[in-house]
Structure formats: structure tokens, C-alpha cells
Amino acid sequence: MASREIGIVGLGQTKYSKKPDGTLIGYLAEAGRRALESAGMQKKDIDGLAISSFQLPPDNAVTLCDQFGLSVSWAWYFTAGGAGSLSSVLAAIQAIEAGQANAVLCIAGDLYDVNAHYKLMGNFNHALSNYAVPHGFGGPNGLFAIVTRKHMERYGTTREQLGRVCVGQRASAMLNENALLRTPMTMDDYLNARMIADPLRLYDCVLPCIGAEAVLVTALDRVPKEKRVRVLSGYERHNHPPGEIAPLEGGWALFRDRLYADAGYGPRDMQFVQSYDDYPIMVAIQLEDLGFCAKGEVGPFLARHEMAWNGSFPVNTGGGQLSCGQTGAGGGMIGLWEAVCQLRGEAGARQIPGVSRGLVAGYGMVGYGHGLGASAVILENVA
Secondary structure, eight states: OOOTTEEEEEEEEOOOBSSOSSOHHHHHHHHHHHHHHHHTOOGGGOOEEEEEOSSOTTOOHHHHHHHHTOOOSEEEEOOSGGGHHHHHHHHHHHHHHTTSOSEEEEEEEEEOOHHHHHHHHHTSOHHHHHHTGGGTOOSHHHHHHHHHHHHHHHHOOOHHHHHHHHHHHHHHHTTOTTOSOOSOOOHHHHHTSOEEETTEEGGGSOOBOEEEEEEEEEEGGGSOGGGOEEEEEEEEEESOSTTOSSOSOOTHHHHHHHHHHHHTOOGGGOSOEEOOOSSHHHHHHHHHHTTSSOTTOHHHHHHTOOOSTTSSSOBSTTOHHHHHOBOGGGGGTHHHHHHHHHHTTOOGGGOOTTOOEEEEEEEEEEOSSSEEEEEEEEEEEOO
16 A cells, blocks of 8 residues: 555646647657646656657657656556556555655657557558458547447447436536537437447447646645545456457456555545546446446446536546546556646636545557456545
């Protein structure tokens, strides 16, 4: 379990857009600057850098230090896709505990427009480029359509139930100036949208976009109490279950009990969930695997809850990727950014009253037939 004296003290986010207005390094730098400003710290205070970005290579964390004018004693570059941003925070805490760094800037983002999305999917990893692309793999929509259909047929989950995730998140996004999709969405809008890959329709799929987020990890006593967010617990697990095509379970199921035991709280104590939401079915699977309901019972669970920021079960209170957009590798950081924003009382019109703790989950790195990476943290404010 991580030290509770080390946590998140700053957060930064760039404007989201459909087309880039600058360079990738410029976006990453802007997110980092804003995180420093929100913590009241300076660039000279940073001696660790963690980067999550699909498009950064051939650059990496060390070459980015050169671009940023940083001299660091610890550098980290991600491998786990949308699970990687939470992994970066856990690795940063461990580095600080080990004396390898004192303050680590964790940044995630990409210039991820639609063209960049298709280019990336064709070269995502050798499993896809060698064995899926030659047979017509056109991206993850088809794969997650299979996962969605499989869950429906095995457990009776309906599109109306999954649609409550999308409709609830859109209601929250309407109060988020940085969300790209802010028009109201009804259940009819969701159910009757253009077909993409049966049973997935338009609003089941994320909009690729441009942007970046950052958080600053260091000793909590370096900033005033109202800026402190404690990481109570966190774990990651990758490639679970091994070799299964279109699985209905991920690595969260393996570390869930330790996650709650370390935090000293259970699922019912979480006042929000920021879940990786590339597709609503993955939100549903995360809710099952993280213990908010039993496996196969997420459909009725969704049916009896409202998921908007002011609902009975707030999920992705800024709108999530499904309404804000997916900034490539930054898709793994948007939920963490929103959680820190809520816990610091800085969410504006969508602020959950009296909120003190919540859970953030990450997911990503699609391989041959299944997503590989899973991560989660439980956070609590200090003030």
C-alpha cells in the first residue's frame, strides 16, 4: 500500500479540440504548466517526469525533459494504454517513497484526430498489425461490439440499460465547457443513432480528439490542505484473462479486494466512479469487476440508478470520453483529472456537494481479441 503522506497536489488540462492548434509537446507542456500553477509550485521543483502518449515516439520521457528544460532523477514512459495514467501515478508514488524523486509530473495526451486514430490502430502492436489488420480490422468498434453482444446474450443486458451511462454522462458534460459534445441527449437519441457495428451505434463510440491532462504527485504537506488529494490505494493487472477472446472480465476482479482493504472503505463508500469509458459496455464490466454489483447484474444496477453528476450513482462526472472526447493516451487521465477536480471542490456547476472520496479505473491497450490493461485507485480529499 502506498504512503498516505504522498498524493496529488495539482492538476492541469488543455482545451479539447477536433483539430490541433499546436504541437504535441506544446499540449503536454501546457497541461504540465497548469498542474504546477494549481499546486502553487514551480518548474524547478520537479525532479520526476512520467509520460503517457501514443504519438510521442521516437521521443520519450527523457527527451521530453530536454524539450521542457527539466533535469530529473526519475523518468517513466507508459505501456498500458488507457490504464497507463493511473499506473504512472502509482509508479511516481513508489519512486518518491524510494527516494528517487521528490515531485513527479504525470502527463498524458495526444493529437488524436480521426485520421490519427485510424493510423494508430493499424500500427498499435504486432498482434494487430500482423494478424488483425490484414483481415480487415478497422479499429476497436468491431471488437467491442462483440463484447457488448456477448454480455447481452449471456446476461440479458439491454441497450437501454447501457444507454443510461451515455445519457447520464451527457447530462454532466452539458456543464463542462471543455466537453466537445454538450447538446442534450435523450434515450431515444441514443437508441436511434446511426449504426456503427451492431449493436453499437454512434453514441456508444468515443470521438477522437486533441488534448492533454496532468497531475502533480509529491508530499502532501507541500501544499495547503484544500489542495491535497490522498491516494488511499491503487493496483494494476494486465492480460487477464490470458488468451480469451472478447472476455467479460478484466484485471480489476483480481485486485478488487486488496484495493478496498488497503483503502479501508468498500464500494458503498465511493461517492463517485470515474471509469474508463471507451464504450459503455466497458463501464458496465468495470462496475461488476470492482464490486458495485455481481457479475451479470449490471443491467438492473444501471436501470435503477442515474449516472449524472447529481444522480444516485455519479459516473464520469465531467462527461467522460463518450461526451468530452478521447485524447489518445490522455483518455486514461481524464477520469483522474475529474476526480481530483471534484475532491478539491473545483468542478463548478457539476460539483458533487460534500464529496470526499471516489474511485478511478483505467483500461486499455487492445491486443488480439481483448483489452490488456486494468488499473484503479481510490482517492480521498484531506481538507
